[in-house]
Amino acid sequence: MNRIEKIFKTKRAQNSKIFIPYIMSGDPSLEHTKRYVAELEEAGADIIELGVPFSDPLADGPTIQRASERALAQGVTLRKCLELVREIRQTSQVPLILMTYFNPVFKYGIAAFIKEASDAGVDGVIVPDLIPDEADEFIRAARQRGLDTIFLLAPTSTEDRIGKVVKAATGFIYYVSITGITGSKLSIGEPMKDMLALIKNSTRKPVAVGFGISTPEEAAAAAKMADGIIIGSAIVRLIAEGKDIKDFAKKIKEAI
Amino acid sequence: MKFKKSPDSKGHFGVYGGRFVPETLMPALIELEKAYKAHKEDRAFLHELIQLQKDYIGRPTPLYHAKNLSEKLGGAKIYLKREDLCHTGAHKINNAIGQALLAKKMGKRRLIAETGAGQHGVATATGAALTGLECEIYMGSEDVRRQALNVFRMRLLGAKVTEVDIGSRTLKDAINEALRDWTTNVHTTHYVLGTVFGPHPFPVMVRDFQSVIGKEARRQILNAEKKLPDCLIACVGGGSNSIGLFYAFLDDDVRMVGVEAGGRGIGSGEHAARFAGGSLGVFQGCKSYLLQNDEGNVLGTHSVSAGLDYASVGPEHCFLRDMKRVEYTFATDEEAMKAFALLSETEGIIPALESAHAVAEASKIAPSMSGDSVIIVNLSGRGDKDVQEVARIKGITL
Numbered sequence: 001m002n003r004i005e006k007i008f009k010t011k012r013a014q015n016s017k018i019f020i021p022y023i024m025s026g027d028p029s030l031e032h033t034k035r036y037v038a039e040l041e042e043a044g045a046d047i048i049e050l051g052v053p054f055s056d057p058l059a060d061g062p063t064i065q066r067a068s069e070r071a072l073a074q075g076v077t078l079r080k081c082l083e084l085v086r087e088i089r090q091t092s093q094v095p096l097i098l099m100t101y102f103n104p105v106f107k108y109g110i111a112a113f114i115k116e117a118s119d120a121g122v123d124g125v126i127v128p129d130l131i132p133d134e135a136d137e138f139i140r141a142a143r144q145r146g147l148d149t150i151f152l153l154a155p156t157s158t159e160d161r162i163g164k165v166v167k168a169a170t171g172f173i174y175y176v177s178i179t180g181i182t183g184s185k186l187s188i189g190e191p192m193k194d195m196l197a198l199i200k201n202s203t204r205k206p207v208a209v210g211f212g213i214s215t216p217e218e219a220a221a222a223a224k225m226a227d228g229i230i231i232g233s234a235i236v237r238l239i240a241e242g243k244d245i246k247d248f249a250k251k252i253k254e255a256i
Numbered sequence: 257m258k259f260k261k262s263p264d265s266k267g268h269f270g271v272y273g274g275r276f277v278p279e280t281l282m283p284a285l286i287e288l289e290k291a292y293k294a295h296k297e298d299r300a301f302l303h304e305l306i307q308l309q310k311d312y313i314g315r316p317t318p319l320y321h322a323k324n325l326s327e328k329l330g331g332a333k334i335y336l337k338r339e340d341l342c343h344t345g346a347h348k349i350n351n352a353i354g355q356a357l358l359a360k361k362m363g364k365r366r367l368i369a370e371t372g373a374g375q376h377g378v379a380t381a382t383g384a385a386l387t388g389l390e391c392e393i394y395m396g397s398e399d400v401r402r403q404a405l406n407v408f409r410m411r412l413l414g415a416k417v418t419e420v421d422i423g424s425r426t427l428k429d430a431i432n433e434a435l436r437d438w439t440t441n442v443h444t445t446h447y448v449l450g451t452v453f454g455p456h457p458f459p460v461m462v463r464d465f466q467s468v469i470g471k472e473a474r475r476q477i478l479n480a481e482k483k484l485p486d487c488l489i490a491c492v493g494g495g496s497n498s499i500g501l502f503y504a505f506l507d508d509d510v511r512m513v514g515v516e517a518g519g520r521g522i523g524s525g526e527h528a529a530r531f532a533g534g535s536l537g538v539f540q541g542c543k544s545y546l547l548q549n550d551e552g553n554v555l556g557t558h559s560v561s562a563g564l565d566y567a568s569v570g571p572e573h574c575f576l577r578d579m580k581r582v583e584y585t586f587a588t589d590e591e592a593m594k595a596f597a598l599l600s601e602t603e604g605i606i607p608a609l610e611s612a613h614a615v616a617e618a619s620k621i622a623p624s625m626s627g628d629s630v631i632i633v634n635l636s637g638r639g640d641k642d643v644q645e646v647a648r649i650k651g652i653t654l
Contacts, residue, residue, distance in 0.1 A: 055553040056423065058432045058540065059278045059439070065422055077551040102276055103538045107552030129276045129538075133266060154280035156442060161282055179280060180440035 003095035003123045004148050004171040007046050008206040008227060017256045018172075018228025019044060019219075020208060021235050021249055022099065024051040024067035026076030028239070030084050036245060041094045043249035049126070049230065052081045052100035059101075059128040061183030063233040067240065078104040078113070082120045089121035097150065097171075099126040105138075114141040124148030124171045132168035139168060148172075155179045155195055162202055172206040173199060174230070177213065177222065183233030186212030188221045196225045216255035223256035259506035259581050263572075267456020267542075270578060272571035275455040276538050277435070284442045289457040291362045296464065301361065308353055309468060312386070313343045315350075317469075319476035319632070324602040332486065332625035334618055336605070336635045337473045337501060346608065346637030347469060347497045348379035352448055354465035356383030359446035366390040366445040370434040372399055372427035373562035374406025375608075375637060376450030381415035383448070391415040394433045398425040399562060406641060424556050427566055431540050451494025452570035455541035459571055466500025473632055474504045481630055487511040487621070490634035491613040492584065493528070493563050495570035497636035502582060511583070513621075514573060515613045517559030518586035526558035529586040530569045531577060537568070544571045560589035560649070561609035561642070587616035595619055596639065596646065608637030609645070 011018050021040050025033050037048055053071035057064065078100060085096055098117060105113045105127065117125065125147060130138065132151055142149045148171030153162060156179055166173060177192060178184050192209075199207055209222045210230025222229045231252060238245050267273045275285060295301040309315040317338045326334045339347040352369075359367055367384045368391070371377030377393040384391035393410050397419040400407055410417050423429035431454075438447040449458045452466075477485050488505060490498035492514040502512050519527030527533060530545040537546030539554060547555040547567040559565040576582040587595070592609055595616035600606045607615060611634070618633045625631070639646075647654050 056428060056432050056539070058435045061436075062422070069422070072553065079551070103546070103548065103554075104552035106536075106538050107548065107550070128278050129541075131275060131277065131279055131282060134274050134276060152279040154278070156280050156283045158283050158286075161279065165279065176278075176280060179442060181436045184440065 002146055002148065003093070004047060007095055008172060011046065012227065017223040018046045018208060019253050019256060020047045020049055020228055020230040021045050022049040022051060022230060022232030023239065024053060024064065024071050024236055025081045025084055026053060026071035026074045027067040027236070028070055029074055030076065030080065033084060034088060036239070037088055037092065037094070039246040040249050041092060043246045044253035045094065045249060046228070047095040047097060049097045049099050050081060050085070052078050052098055052104060054101040054104060057101060059181055061181045061233060063183045063237050063240070067236045078108055082116050085120040085122050095123045096121065097124040097126060098122050099128070102127050102130045110137050111141045114145050114147055118145035118147050122147065124150050126150045126174060128152065132164050135168065150174050152176050153199060155191060162199055166199070166203040166205065169205060172208050172227065173203065175199065175207050175209045175226065176211045177209050178211050180211070182211050184212050186214070186218055188218060193225055216251045219252045220255040229256060259576065259579065260503065263456060263460055267459065269572045269575035272544050272574040273456060273459060273542050275541065276543065277455045277541050278439055280439050281442065284438070285455055285457070292358060292457055292461050295358055295361055301357070305354060305357060313349050313353060314341060315468065316472040317341050319473055319480065321480065322603050325599060326622070328602050329619050329622045331623040331627065332629040332631045334622055335477065335485070335630065335632045337469060337632055339469060339497065339634060339636045340605070340607065340611070340638035344379050344382050345640065346375045346379070347466060347500060348376045348450060349382065350468055350500065351450065351462050351465040351496060352376065352379035352383040353386070355446065355448045356380070356387045356389065360387045360389060362446065364389070364444060364446040366392070366441065367448050368392045368394065368434050368437050368445055369448040369450060370394050370427065370430035371450065372430070372565060373641060374399070374403040374410065375563060375641065377410050377417070378406055378413070380448045381410045381413035384415060385413050392437070393417050394420055394430040394437070396424070396426040396429050397421045399427065402562065402645070403641070428540070428554065435540070451496040452499050452572060453494045453540065453542060453568065459542065462496050463499045463503060463572065466496050467503040469497065469500035469634065470502060470504030473501060477630065477632060484508050484510055485630040485632045486625065487513065487631045489513045489515065489614045489617050489631060491515045491564060491610045491636060492569060492573060493566050493610065495573045497634050499570065499572060501632070501634040506581065512581070513617055514582055514584045515617045516584060516586040517561060517564035517613060518588040519558040521588055522586070527586070528557040528559045528565050528567070530567070531584045532586055539568045542571050544568050544574050560592055561613065563608065563610040564613065585617060587613040591616040593646070593649070605635070606639035607635055608639050609642045611636045
């Protein structure tokens with residue numbers, strides 16, 4: 001059982017929810033990222049999602065786009081993100097997920113990336129522009145190494161798409177709470193509840209909700225409908241403004 | 257071997273193409289694929305499209321024997337396929353009208369598009385005005401500055417032009433932003449992608465809407481010369497005007513040359529020659545040749561012509577290159593500028609700087625060909641939009 005599976009199982013047994021904060025690796029520097037990981041873990045993060053900067057982040061809103069630009073300006077690459085994970089693993093066993101666009105992985109070599117990510121201590125990978133239909137090689141390599149392949153579903157997803165994604169996903173299913181990009185305005189209501197029920201009907205795999213959650217209240221409301229919640233832009237914004245993230249993370253954790 | 261073919265059910269031309277998009281967009285792509293498949297067989301839709309091609313776009317466009325240019329160069333007879341005479345001044349309208357019509361049939365109420373130089377933006381704004389749909393065009397702030405005239409044209413046509421102020425602030429960033437808009441407004445909006453690129457079904461759909469160029473040219477040249485041409489030449493940015501000309505001839509014994517933007521030369525790194533300087537990558541929805549660094553980040557490009565200034569190229573072109581069916585070469589900024597002047601002076605036709613790249617290749621190969629051989633050059637657009645930029649390069653204040 002890998003770290004992601006284990007944490008969901010443990011929390012489910014305790015009837016509590018998973019908190020997954022997202023930060024961009026190397027924003028404003030890799031040293032900062034290491035410190036933020038430690039702070040988030042102390043604040044009660046169950047899993048931490050590390051963004052890999054990319055020149056053309058088409059699923060991201062302005063907040064994460066700018067963070068990506070800042071990290072690239074620091075010379076952060078996929079290879080350096082893997083080194084970062086290796087360093088974090090010397091002191092922490094918190095479950096770690098990489099969120100990267102597909103081209104850096106493709107250029108790295110899919111098999112080489114999966115092997116090195118797994119060796120470094122990565123537990124799962126999210127590739128927002130890779131759908132299961134195009135992911136045969138990626139999934140095969142990841143299964144061999146026990147790395148989770150976390151795929152996304154959205155409010156637009158049809159039953160056919162839900163079936164495909166649920167089958168290909170391991171670790172958990174990432175439900176994109178809005179028809180849109182990261183950091184958009186969230187609306188939690190019946191449609192979201194219905195979609196989550198539809199997904200839950202077709203799988204026993206955990207489901208975490210992300211995109212657009214920015215306050216403890218929203219986190220609490222979303223957590224009621226799923227196994228966990230993901231917060232990215234709100235934390236990345238605090239970092240950009242040079243503000244403390246630990247208190248915010250604590251408040252989220254308490255709220256859910 | 258048959259080269260005229262459709263991609264597989266997931267949009268692959270060989271190893272190229274496919275769909276690399278956020279899951280949110282998948283239902284829209286599947287809906288679009290189904291709607292397109294249904295309408296392209298639908299007589300009423302085709303009738304409406306053909307009527308508009310004729311009365312609105314001004315098709316068929318002439319195939320013009322450029323006698324002065326042929327004589328000046330010596331060698332092959334050069335014909336120009338006059339897409340510059342299309343309504344709005346370039347071949348882009350062939351696709352924009354097709355997609356606008358399709359979007360209307362699908363019940364969408366809003367069109368969005370990316371644009372670099374502004375030609376596709378103008379074409380889409382025109383299609384939106386014609387079909388009565390709302391329209392928003394994304395354009396990098398760097399391009400907005402360089403193409404003020406086209407920005408104003410789009411606004412005159414009733415479109416909203418939104419500047420994209422991130423990344424390199426050019427075409428690729430406008431595409432990212434258009435994809436983000438589509439991801440957000442997918443229920444009401446159709447994304448009119450301007451070239452044979454992006455996720456399936458765009459590459460095949462745009463090709464089909466542009467293939468009218470080659471269908472006409474094939475008929476016209478058989479009429480004029482009683483034989484097929486020896487060679488076709490077209491410039492390749494995303495690759496829509498070139499595939500539009502080539503497609504009807506793919507299974508004929510006709511040589512084909514695609515001309516990429518060589519910018520300041522391949523060695524300089526400042527170019528948009530994906531085949532000469534790129535490698536296999538995944539970008540903005542499909543797998544193709546891509547100008548990228550070792551880390552898989554997309555490189556900046558340069559060309560004197562904004563329409564060729566793009567880091568990747570249509571997946572079907574990669575396939576046709578692998579199959580050795582189409583040859584790909586490049587022309588530098590300097591060669592394109594010379595061809596721009598040459599065509600203007602010999603024929604009284606000011607070509608778009610994009611199309612000037614094709615003319616440059618013709619002037620390289622025509623002299624070594626026999627006098628009874630025939631070349632067709634796709635004159636994909638007119639040069640009015642480039643006049644200011646050419647003056648600037650020459651250091652002339654207008």
